[in-house]
Amino acid sequence: MRDEIINRINNQADRFIAISLFIGEHPELGHQEFLAFEKLTGELRAQGFEVEAPVLGLETAFIGTYRAAKPGPTVAFLCEYDALPELGHACGHHLICSMSMLAAVGLKAVIERVGGEIRVYGTPAEETKGAKVPMADAGLFDDVDIALMGHPYYRHEKSGSSLAMDALRFEYFGKPAHAAASPHEGINALDAMLLLFGGINALRQQLASHVRIHGVIKEGGKAPNIIPDYTSADFYIRSANRPHTDEVVQKVLRVAEGAALATGCTLRTSNYEYAYDELITNEPLSELFSANLLALGVEEGQIYSGKDNGSLDLGNVSRRCPSIHPFVQIIDERHLLHTKEFRDQAMSARAMQGMVLAAQALALTAFDAVSDPEALARIRERFLQSTAD
Structure with a gap:
């Protein structure tokens, strides 16, 4: 089934590369991502997902759902697609939404046999009034077994913490x-x-x-x-x-x-904006992701331990369900986020390859977690330990 996931992602890659390029060429600020919203929700429907939109009265928020006939765990892939003022997509959110959706499409290839539910959460305005905060407050992640997303960067980094x-x-x-x-x-x-x-x-x-x-x-x-x-x-x-x-x-x-x-x-x-909690990385889930990067050809010494000195609205989600936020290499030169240099490189063919690799690793990680009851139990146990007050 792992090969089926990879094959589905590879066969669909060009569609999602085109989506990344479109959103990258049409940057929109938080809660104004109307072009991205239409592009992403339209693609989800085309891929057989039911789409709820808007969500909580947020015009550019959505949840796409595919339910297998066989019951099982619920997997959430999170999309971000807002841009920065003046800089555009200098944080690579045009890649984040595509890698999450492509991962969901890949997992969908086997979900009927594994059982469960795939959700794609469209979460606007991560850079300002992050929609994950009211979504988490409303309990929209409370029944999720694992939540995953990746972030473009100049190197691979394990999911760590944030402020x-x-x-x-x-x-x-x-x-x-x-x-x-x-x-x-x-x-x-x-x-x-x-x-x-x-x-x-x-x-x-x-x-x-x-x-x-x-x-x-x-x-x-x-x-x-x-x-x-x-x-x-x-x-x-x-x-x-x-x-x-x-x-x-x-x-x-x-x-x-x-x-x-x-x-x-x-x-x-x-x-004037929502309060963000620190990210609580679920280590067993993070270990699965790193193992899948290695299985996909990334060398051991190329996966670093890092710490995000910024703040993420995913932190609020990580208090509701097991979550990870690894960084995935999409460029070969050291350009930092929120710079013109990173923005320009994040539109390159190399960046698109990195996006597809991230989608593969995310989908395989989700498969490993939901197809192995013992792995899922370890993930759940660590979540309960790390969120106990």
Whole structure:
């Protein structure tokens, strides 16, 4: 059956390469991925999947399902297809959606004999308001036995961890006044904002090395001769896990409150994007994926142990079901994600070969897990251990 999976993927590869190239040539921002949505859902229907769309009121979210007549485990392949502002598909999401769908198509070749259900989740806006968060909150992954996706990169890396993250907006409200004639009549919201940045910089000395805090001022005032009465800034606050991130957020909030108190401003805080939890990699499932890369011809020394220092909405899914997020080599030069160089190379013939390899490894990993009750039991046991509070 493994050969059947590989043969189905190879026979369908050109269709999904064309989809990757189309989406790569038509980048769309999160929750605006209408062309990608139409392309992907249309292909799923053509491949015999039932498609639910939209999902949770998200216009570009979907779930494609194929149920075998024989009961069995549920496998989820996750698609991302949003692009970055100005850069386009510099994170390779045009490859992620194709590799996941191609993997699902490959597994479908044998699922009637294995038994179970294949789902393809279309999850918009991973770069901002990741749809996996409300999907996980709504319980859409609670009955999934394994969830898989791969990420394009310049080398192969095992599924590791990511940083939990909160997205905080700080707004200060002051009082305008003429900056030269009557500055004493004003309350300077920009002073409060500068104190916030200074206070966070002072706080860094007392923070763990895995903490990341970075922000930008979105509104700093209108003119130098007017005391600014309104300022705003957006921050990402990250750390290795959710409990620690919550602690750091409280420290930053106290800094923000102190800046308001020192200047006489009023402070308003809000979350402008969803909170992401850290990724909990399911190690038995990850080991199956690495074994399949080796079986497909990747050399032992070419699979590295890595750690994603960014944040993933898949982290929220990994608390609901066993999940992996390995990185798969799609280029031969060292270009980093979110760069023009990576974007350009991710449209190459070499990148398309890497996408097909990733699809093969994902499909074979899913097959190994769902066709072996002992392997699935190990995966489930590790999931329960790693998510126990």
